[in-house]
Amino acid sequence: MSIASVDVIVTSPGRNFVTLKITTSDGVVGWGDATLNGRELSVASYLSDHLASMLIGRDEDRIEDTWQYLYRGAYWRRGPVTMAAIAAVDMALWDIKAKKAGMPLYQLLGGASRDGVRVYAHASGTDFEALANAITGYRELGFTAVRVQTGVPGLGQIYGVSAAGPGVRYDYEPAKRSGDRPAEETWDTRQYLNHMPGVFSKIREEFGTDLRILHDGHHRMSPIEAARFAKDVEPYDLFWLEDATPGEDQTALRLIRQHSTTPLAIGEVFNTVYDYQTLITERLIDYVRSAVTHTGGITAMKKLLDFAAIYGIRSGIHGPTDISPVGMAAALHLDLAIHNFGIQEYMPHNEQTLEVFQTSFTFDRGFLHPGDQPGLGVELDEEAAGAFDYTKAYLPVNRLLDGTVHDW
Ligand code: GCO
Numbered sequence: 001m002s003i004a005s006v007d008v009i010v011t012s013p014g015r016n017f018v019t020l021k022i023t024t025s026d027g028v029v030g031w032g033d034a035t036l037n038g039r040e041l042s043v044a045s046y047l048s049d050h051l052a053s054m055l056i057g058r059d060e061d062r063i064e065d066t067w068q069y070l071y072r073g074a075y076w077r078r079g080p081v082t083m084a085a086i087a088a089v090d091m092a093l094w095d096i097k098a099k100k101a102g103m104p105l106y107q108l109l110g111g112a113s114r115d116g117v118r119v120y121a122h123a124s125g126t127d128f129e130a131l132a133n134a135i136t137g138y139r140e141l142g143f144t145a146v147r148v149q150t151g152v153p154g155l156g157q158i159y160g161v162s163a164a165g166p167g168v169r170y171d172y173e174p175a176k177r178s179g180d181r182p183a184e185e186t187w188d189t190r191q192y193l194n195h196m197p198g199v200f201s202k203i204r205e206e207f208g209t210d211l212r213i214l215h216d217g218h219h220r221m222s223p224i225e226a227a228r229f230a231k232d233v234e235p236y237d238l239f240w241l242e243d244a245t246p247g248e249d250q251t252a253l254r255l256i257r258q259h260s261t262t263p264l265a266i267g268e269v270f271n272t273v274y275d276y277q278t279l280i281t282e283r284l285i286d287y288v289r290s291a292v293t294h295t296g297g298i299t300a301m302k303k304l305l306d307f308a309a310i311y312g313i314r315s316g317i318h319g320p321t322d323i324s325p326v327g328m329a330a331a332l333h334l335d336l337a338i339h340n341f342g343i344q345e346y347m348p349h350n351e352q353t354l355e356v357f358q359t360s361f362t363f364d365r366g367f368l369h370p371g372d373q374p375g376l377g378v379e380l381d382e383e384a385a386g387a388f389d390y391t392k393a394y395l396p397v398n399r400l401l402d403g404t405v406h407d408w
């Protein structure tokens, strides 16, 4: 038996997704997520122009060998485009293997280590009242953990903060369909550092100590600013502070660590285990934030998370809406199976997306389960997908008040 066809499906049910479909000579179909927000077509081309012909005729069961063939064989290793393409192939092959075994994927990864996967929701609001409404809304839905982002007085729309009022949806859409270039936002770290600790203090007063509170710094602070921030928010007992500093600089985390006990998470923009080498071996972080979709798939994520486990570091797999339901399913199977699970990000997809991707996840009082269908448990409806054409979209760009381009 072998791989008979490889197809790339680009669809845009409210936002863009790139999905790989691998079909075996026996007619078994596997799905992989290759979505790279704002740069989707590069991965689609990598898959259809470069990898598809290499895959035809290969034994679909040789997952590790195929991974190494694509990773080492390319010579040009790593990078988000390459690793998202490899991830899609890897997910599709695991989907096929688990379907052939007649088992949900988590069984092939060692079986369930827990009954369900604790998830966190995105609570945000332009001011405290809107934020508190969002937190209340998520608590009513059963969530036990929320990521908290809010507006900063004096700054306009900030990435990560929903402009929608209460009663609509509380989350935000990461990439704007805004024509030929990205939207631009304004940032000032000084105003942020002065404002945020008070917000956490009010949340603790209003919602008590049980709620798990997460916060995303979105790479905007310098190491010393992040150290001060992590220290200032210690009394509010954050579950984690994410992406405090730009991801390229692993040693920046040393400085934060030296000053504070606030748990640290990083890695959504990383794409291999090597991005974490210093962070893990020196225990500079508490949570690994990679997406299965951007880190070479299930094969690579399992190794990364096992490596982290040796150092007592846990998972916090990236799961915004730019990860498709296929990528989300891959995350949930890993979450259920590994021992060092921490928490899973969960930003529910919109209705149109869920018409295109039929999922079997279940949500119960703050916990997700990937379901027990053979494989990943997600099927793409190609007819439904065909109704949504690709629409160019960009993540925003950030500038300081004086116009300097800044990390966002
Ligand atoms: C998160 C994120 C995302 C990213 C987005 C970029 O923690 O979920 O920071 O919202 O910004 O995935 O495409």
Ligand code: MG
Pocket (backbone or CB within 6 Å): 216, 218, 242, 243, 268
């Ligand atoms: Mg983030």
